[in-house]
Amino acid sequence: MEKIVFLIRLWTWFSLRQLRSQYWRTLAVLLGIALGAAVFTSVRLATNASVDSFTSSMESIAGKADWTVFCPGSRVPEELVAVLNKHPAVLTASPLFTTYVRPHDSGSAPFLLIALDPILDRGLRSWKPGHAENDSSPPWLELLSEPYTLIAGKKLSSRLNLKPKDSISLEFAQRNTVFRVLNILSPEGLALAEGGDIALTDISTFQEFTGLHGVVDRIDIRLKPSACSEDVQSIRATLPPGILMERPGEARESGKLMIRSYQINLSVLSFVSLFVGMFLVFSLVALHATSRRHELAVLCSLGASSRLLFSLFLLEGAFLGAAGWIVAIPLASFMVRRLLSQVSATITHLFVRVQVDQLKLDPLEIALSFAITLLVSLLAASQPALQAMQTLPREALSRHQATGETSRPIKWFTFSGILLILMVWPLSQLPGTRGIPLSGYLATFLLFCGFSLLTPGCLRFLGSRLSTVLRNIGGQPAYLGALYVRDAGTRMAISVGALVTATALFVALVIMIHSFRGTVELWVNQSISGDLFLRPWMAEINRYKNPLPPETVNLLQDLDPAVEIIPYRRIFLTYGGIPYEFEAIDFHKFERHATLLFLKGNPDEIYANLAEIDGILISEVFSNQTGMKVGDHFRAQIAGADLDLPVLAVFRDYRTRGGTVYYSLSRFMDKTGDRTWSGARIYLKNRDQDIESAAISIKEDILRRSGEKAQALEIITGNDLRRVILRIFDETFSITTVLLLISLFVAALGITTTLTVFVLERSRQLHTLLAVGASRNQVRSMIFWEAILMVITGEAVGLCCGFFLSYLLIFVINRQSFGWTFIYSVDWTALCIAIPLILSTALLAALPSSQLVFNRPPSLVLRE
Known part of the structure; x- marks a missing residue:
């Protein structure tokens, strides 16, 4: 001590x-x-x-649910609740609905409406009103006895300024219904879902509101303490074909x-x-x-x-x-x-x-x-x-x-840097760990270290070879500055390494973002083609659980023959715990207007195989995350049907909620009996007209002919949809840009600190120059030329490192993290503009150090 x-x-x-x-x-x-x-x-x-x-x-x-019973791509029959509650190992089985609804005519954001059976659900989820008027009656009694009532979460009540006994009009699909607010939930248990931006209602009220009679989203089961694995298998045996049971934690x-x-x-x-x-x-x-x-x-x-x-x-x-x-x-x-x-x-x-x-x-x-x-x-x-x-x-x-x-000889640092760089590629090819590209991150670190170790040799090379050239350009101050850079040793290289790191990251991210945006733009224009897109209202947020109304499907089929309708059925699923989208589409119509970005193979041959072979197409993301390749078999239960289909091709897809599996719509309908549509693309056959104006005209015609059901539809033109996708893409990388600018700022501080260190170390030398007749401008110019050589070295080495790093980001880290890669493309315009700006910023950061030498008189420094 x-x-x-x-x-x-x-x-x-x-x-x-x-x-x-x-x-x-x-x-x-x-x-x-x-x-x-x-x-x-x-x-x-x-x-x-x-x-x-x-x-x-x-x-x-x-x-407190132990298991969840559900039907992938469909809903569960309600009568199964009674069957499960009769099982001797089941303590309670309770049905549940969850869907997002929107307040009518308020412009407010949607919120989660949870429908449950207040009696059966008591053993599974806890909730209670915050201000009960009658403490003697159970909190669920009024909810059960009075139709079209709800209990609002605290955040929802604050957002919409709701109080007990207030009324609120909710819209779902083609229905608008007025609900009465019974109470406000106390912030505990179920009320903590979505941060309190929820509302509870009785399941029978929800079925009346949505028209979903006889089915539920899922059934949650709580087993008796004495239940064992044999009981679980017994419960599974009672389930109808197509109905699955999994742990609630898997979702x-x-x-x-x-x-x-x-x-x-x-x-x-x-x-x-x-x-x-x-x-x-x-x-x-x-x-x-x-x-x-x-x-x-x-x-x-x-x-x-x-x-x-x-x-x-x-x-x-x-x-x-x-x-x-x-x-x-x-x-x-x-x-x-x-x-x-x-x-x-x-x-x-x-x-x-x-x-x-x-x-x-x-x-x-x-x-x-x-x-x-x-x-x-x-x-x-x-x-x-x-x-x-x-x-x-x-x-x-x-x-x-x-x-x-x-410090060790410069050659030792150069050899070590080259060795680390050579280790990067073999290391990056090691597989990731549970979707985390640890080998890719380690390879990135070695890449930074390797190029940073090259900077001492680069500084010595520039200082030696350019000293005579710089004397002709900038006179004796430039010559002396180059000689000092040559002799500065590894300490100058360390701070240049900061600029190397920041510049490399900047270059790599510029290339990656440009490659990503260019590929996404190509994907949007070729694979997300269409003049008009139609789907149910709030389909995306509700994960396409609710199909288009039959009246809308009939209306679309009766549209003007000048348009072609391509319906699709979209289902959100998981495959071995990995989320993906299963989409059934009419390939025969799709290939006439759009194409997928296949990684390998001729699109015409692939579509021809789809017509002859009962198979699927999978996205690159799904392939990388599941390890499934062309020729492997995709096995899943979807909408009550057992599918065992070969993979015919892999394509690029940049949907953000997991991978994608494409299947023939007609074959899907034949196997499942599900003839509903999740949405439709509309193409104009006459491409010589003003497409945007014609698409808007068709949109207005559909809304007009839909009448009151128009509010159940979400229709957007193809150009607007593609703009929204690219806007979301741009917003996604805004955080990355901020972090990058901070790194560059810190690197600029490093240049300032380094030059300050060298000015203070050479205080006697610099003041001796002043004492024997050198002007302040000459000394300032010498320091400035040192800064120029430092920054140019940092940018040049960082530029080389950035190209290597961009390859790692695109083809290693992104593939292992998210499952996708991009078409490599360099934004030369952005680099040609940004690199000089970084140079100017770093040189501005050098100005304070060049002024530091004049803070004390030369005579005083020399006397000391």
Whole structure:
């Protein structure tokens, strides 16, 4: 204990005073660390809040259910409830409906309406009104006895300003019905689903409201404590063909599976800002380790051990990390509230619906943030600390002895960098772990390290080969600046490595986003073609559980022969816990107007095989996530039918809620007897007319002929739908852009800090130049040329690293995380504009250091 106290007292006297005397430089480093830690912490908290919201909602709805009975692609017969309740192993079996409805004529967002049997459901889910007028009567009695009543969740009541005894008109499909609000739910149990943006109603009222008589969405089962695995098999044996039974947690896990990859990728990207900030800590601690070697030698001569010197500088790194993390707390609290809405909206658009009602400060996440920030700072300080250990007592006898840099030869760094780069590709080809591309992330880290290790050789090469050329361009200051860059050693290369990392990430993301957008745009125009798209109202949010009304189907079939109707049946399912969309479509009509982006094979031959062979087409995402390839068999129970179909081809598809399986609509109808439509595409046969105007005219005609049922339809023109898809795509990457800009800003701070270090180290040399007649402009020009060479090296190496990284992102990390790849394409325009801007920004960051040398008179510095 005494040794620790002594170390802290010595560090306070030796290091803390130094940090305080150079407060503005210390603040710059703390700001860089704080930005990195704040970004990492806020992104983690925002994504965790979305995951927690989704998990909490699913668990609240599942309640105490042990099993769930459902029919993939259809609904469960209601009479099965009585059958299950008679089973000796079943404690209770309760039917359940969940669907999103919208308040009529209010323009409000939809909310989740949950329909249950208040009596059967008591043993599964807990809920109670917040303000019961009559405590003696059960809370469910009035809900059961009075039709068209509901109990609103707290968030829903606040959003719509609902109070007990108020009325609210709800719309579902072609129906509008007025409900009376009985009470407001207390925020516990089932009321926590969707953050409280829900309402409860009796199941018979729901069936009257929706017209879904005789069926339910699912039946939740709670078993008796004495039930065993044989009882579960016995229950399964009582189920009709096509009805399945699974754990309620499987739906939750499939949703979390879709979110997890996005969460991890965003966390890794946010860590880059913290990783870049590590270079700032290194620069400052390296400055103190080299500029104070005389003082260290004095300490050694007085009996200080090399371990003590190492501990002093390691403690300095720990202080910078801890202090930077403390500064990050207010920054993170500011950022997380702005990131939360954007992250949750992106997850809702891409994967599953989330309603984040509150932000929890998870102690484990806070501890993780602190631990990683501290670890990164300790790693950054370890090399200068090791350098300080090598200080010899005899150096105290020579006041102006060289700093004693003991860095390895440049060739060693170059060889190590090349070796790490060569290891990247074999490592990246290793399979991911449970959908997490760990090998891809490790390969990315090795790529950053490898190219950063190349920077010492690049700096020496430029300084040696360009010194004469630069003398002809910028005179003697440019020549001296190039020579100093040549002789600066590895410390300059470390800070250039920060710019390499940030630039590489920028280049890679620009290429990836451009490739992604270009491929998605091609996919939208070729595979999502159509002049008019029609589907039930709120079909997407309700996962296409409700088909088009028969009247609408008849109306479409009677439309003008100048249009062609392509109906489809879409069902959301899971395959081995992996979510996907099963879509049955008329391939014969589809191939005349659109085409899929097949990975291999001729489209004409593939469609010909579909006409002859009873098979399916699967998306690249579904193939990568399930391991299914061409020739394998797809086996599933859908809408009561057992399907065993060969895979005929794999195509690119960028739907965000899992993979896609395409099947023939006519064969699907024959096997299942399900002749309903989930929606339809409408194509105009005459392509010489104004397509947009003609599509709008047909839309108005359908709405007019539908009459009151028009409100049950959602009709959008093809151009509008494609614009919406691309807008969602652009919004998805807005967070990535913000994180990238922060990384570049931290890298610019690294350039400033590095140049400041070298200006202070050469204070005697620079003031000697001033004393013998050099002008301030010449000295400033020399420092500026050093900055130019540093930034050009960082950008050039970062550009090369970025192209390698873009390949990893597109063909390794995205494939293992989300299952898709893109057509590789480089946005040369964006790079040609952005690279000079990064150069200008980094050079602007060098201006403060060039002014630092003039803060003290040359005579005073030389006298010291």
